[in-house]
Amino acid sequence: MRANSIQKPLKNPALPGLYIHIPFCRAKCAYCDFYSVADLALVPAWIDALEREMALYSREEWQQACFDTLYIGGGTPSILEAGQIEKIIALAFMHFAFADDAVIYAEANPCSADLEKLAAMRRAGVTRLHLGVQSFGGDNLSFLGRSHTADQARQGLNAARQAGFGYLGADLIFGLPGQTLKSWQADMEEMLSYKPEHLSCYLLSYEPDTPLWARLARGEFDPLPQAKAATLFALTHDFLTRTGYVHYEISNYAANKELVSCHNTKYWNRAPYLGLGPGAHSFYKERRWWNLSDVNGYISAIEKGKKPVAGSENLSVEQRALEEIYLGLRQSAGLDLAAVGEILNFDCQKAWENALQALNANGFVSRQKGRVVLTPLGMARLDSIAGLLIQNLPL
Ligand code: SF4
CATH class of the missing domain: 3.20.20.70 (Aldolase class I)
Known part of the structure; x- marks a missing residue:
């Protein structure tokens, strides 16, 4: 095997x-x-x-x-x-x-x-x-x-x-x-x-x-x-x-x-993955693609020798930064400020300083060695906190 x-x-x-x-x-x-x-x-x-x-x-x-x-x-x-x-x-x-x-x-x-x-x-x-x-x-x-x-x-x-x-x-x-x-x-x-x-x-x-x-x-x-x-x-x-x-x-x-x-x-962590089967998604080298969500359509595409792909996209710089923010904030390891900064070629630390200070004072985030980590209180408000940070980016 x-x-x-x-x-x-x-x-x-x-x-x-x-x-x-x-x-x-x-x-x-x-x-x-x-x-x-x-x-x-x-x-x-x-x-x-x-x-x-x-x-x-x-x-x-x-x-x-x-x-x-x-x-x-x-x-x-x-x-x-x-x-x-x-x-x-x-x-x-x-x-x-x-x-x-x-x-x-x-x-x-x-x-x-x-x-x-x-x-x-x-x-x-x-x-x-x-x-x-x-x-x-x-x-x-x-x-x-x-x-x-x-x-x-x-x-x-x-x-x-x-x-x-x-x-x-x-x-x-x-x-x-x-x-x-x-x-x-x-x-x-x-x-x-x-x-x-x-x-x-x-x-x-x-x-x-x-x-x-x-x-x-x-x-x-x-x-x-x-x-x-x-x-x-x-x-x-x-x-x-x-x-x-x-x-x-x-x-x-x-x-x-x-x-x-x-x-x-x-x-x-935005690592590569290959998804097979109807409706499965894949990600490789900043490209995402997804299969037909239809068993019969999937089978007939493959019978014709074609990949059963329904759509794909090459992620833009903005999409990569947004993914990094949302995916980082949902993990206890937190959001790596340098990683977002590198994608955007932008100083996030400086742009977010005021917002992060306020979020920290309200018990929503902590700062740990260049990372922003949501507290449990913050995790329950993930979307609004991510939205606040995104507002302060050059997107
Ligand atoms: S229909 Fe129910 S069992 Fe099937 S994938 Fe959805 S949640 Fe799971």
């Missing part, structure tokens, strides 16, 4: 990551705007097309690349049969070169995370499993339109350990209408009883063209007020850091700093 392996150090932020998007889910969750379909009859033809997409890229600029992460996301990877997941991983290692200590991630949904499936994923080489739990409250799961129950989530967490996953990540969502501090704390407490190595706590967002967005527009419920959401965010930070987790990105916590997501960190 690892015929192309090249010895390289683990977690080298400069090495590229490989992402494979599994475009299938049992049903669409009410809040989700990721691309996926429920027609599993398309899976065999899609896997054939995926292999041809791998072949197209492995013959070109990615031929010399050494990946140190493989992330199988979606969609719902665990909805595939065990043999199909094994085949996809084997194909990736056949077409691309990976570091010997490359880390393989996969996402799973509790509706399809039975012990047999998870054990097969583990045998196929997946070492880091992320389970989309979202909540242990039945009403919350119904509101979100999840296709699993709270008990299935509990069974999935137990099955992951029984399957031999020493690294278990889980997702929770907070900020639901009417959510109380007590109910959110109960969700987090129950999650910690499984001792996950990684925890993502996402604030519910209402994405255009999703069923939840439409329900909100029809006035069917009142969203949680922003101030309440900020209080829940603060509770999350306080509770999880008190129990020893490292808050390393606005929505992400790791049991220790060695266990941060070395794949997602590539996105936040």
Whole structure:
């Protein structure tokens, strides 16, 4: 399986990551705007097309690349049969070169995370499993339109350990209408009883063209007020850091700093990554491109020998600076003032001095060796703080 392996150090932020998007889910969750379909009859033809997409890229600029992460996301990877997941991983290692200590991630949904499936994923080489739990409250799961129950989530967490996953990540969502501090704390407490190595706590967002967005527009419920959401965010930070987790990105916590997501960190640090599968995005040498969000269109483009690319852009200096600012501020490592200054050929430190002093006096940022680090209070106001800094740039 690892015929192309090249010895390289683990977690080298400069090495590229490989992402494979599994475009299938049992049903669409009410809040989700990721691309996926429920027609599993398309899976065999899609896997054939995926292999041809791998072949197209492995013959070109990615031929010399050494990946140190493989992330199988979606969609719902665990909805595939065990043999199909094994085949996809084997194909990736056949077409691309990976570091010997490359880390393989996969996402799973509790509706399809039975012990047999998870054990097969583990045998196929997946070492880091992320389970989309979202909540242990039945009403919350119904509101979100999840296709699993709270008990299935509990069974999935137990099955992951029984399957031999020493690294278990889980997702929770907070900020639901009417959510109380007590109910959110109960969700987090129950999650910690499984001792996950990684925890993502996402604030519910209402994405255009999703069923939840439409329900909100029809006035069917009142969203949680922003101030309440900020209080829940603060509770999350306080509770999880008190129990020893490292808050390393606005929505992400790791049991220790060695266990941060070395794949997602590539996105936040603007490292190169190749995304394969319908709707997947890629980034290389300041160019971004994205695939067709349509399984049939994806398959037919590849059958014609074409890459299934829907669009691309070469990032301008301004776009690079904006990405650096937003991505830097969302991480606990903070925003590197020199990096933004270098992109813009501009003295950010001087331009932002007054704004940063005011933000610091209000407890929103700290200054650490040439970096601006948001406090938890500041992280809850990321967009407005980034907007304030951007106003003072020559863009
Ligand atoms: S399971 Fe995940 S990818 Fe699929 S619809 Fe739900 S949130 Fe979206």
